[in-house]
Amino acid sequence: MSYPKPLRRLVGLLSRLPGIGEKTATRLALHMLKMPPGSVRELGEAIAAIPDAVINCSKCFNFADVDPCALCTDPARRDDLICVVEDPTDIVPIEKSGEYKGRYHVLGGAISPIDGVMPEDLHIRELLDRLAQGGIGEVILATNLTAEGESTASYLAGVLKPLNMRVTRIAYGMPMGSDLEYTDEITVGRAIKGRREV
């Protein structure tokens, strides 16, 4: 390589990002040399600022720029419903669906003993604290439909049921636009089991 040191260093740092190999990192770094310096600085400063600019809401643990976050303080949302998800990113598709207008609680992962993630590593205590304050009629368990998400949902169901509130799980079934022929048998099985009258 005959590139100057700062460029090689930038290529090295970029290629540590997921899905960015050395070729892509080089292409990106060279592109940055051609960009207006002001835009490059804007990008670099936005990246450098992100650890301080994005915090976790102390109430629901969603990503936030204010604490508590906008979803926790929005007066137009229902206070008696809490939807429990694994990660902040899981909130996006639920919000996009437009089907939910309650509050959220982000666990920060799913129970996975093999990865060393136990219930006490998740924000379950904080969920119980929120529920203890009263006023919650239903907790929707929206952890992923993976082995870890399912165990986490079962674990939470066991903990929450005795608290005398409605505990629900998001529906299993065939995804929209899917084809029986190409859908795995577990999904098909659950779609049949969960069939509804029309």
Place this chain on the structure above:
Amino acid sequence: MSYPKPLRRLVGLLSRLPGIGEKTATRLALHMLKMPPGSVRELGEAIAAIPDAVINCSKCFNFADVDPCALCTDPARRDDLICVVEDPTDIVPIEKSGEYKGRYHVLGGAISPIDGVMPEDLHIRELLDRLAQGGIGEVILATNLTAEGESTASYLAGVLKPLNMRVTRIAYGMPMGSDLEYTDEITVGRAIKGRREV
């Protein structure tokens, strides 16, 4: 999107990079939230610093962190040979080949009237200034083997020939590991025309 503003802004800035769509930009931004804050700041600062850290050598117009650049000042390289390339990135494969130990001159592009790039927009005057200082026995035209690179090489050959020095063009031919069947006819034609005795 229920992501906080600084995160959405970062996604917007990242998705302006070539080959980075909104999905990849979101994935990268979310990854940055999980990285150690120190590493994110290191990356951001390296990007923000790049416009000032990487300059163009005032002699050969290669990327540089010192002026003149390391290739211009390396005492182990021959002073009587100049290899003319379009862009700084073209120097990398030549250096990797290990076949060249002279100096370079970066034009900053190729002549392309359709894109508004005329000879006076390239560092041709500066090349002539270097040649006028004497001591150059050969100029190797290593512009790309594209229509623009070819026109630029012809133009330069016309300008340099009267200066009474050797002007050469990198060889046309079949690339290593290539298959006649899958090589375009212009390349094959040139490989036949340029055949050498064995």
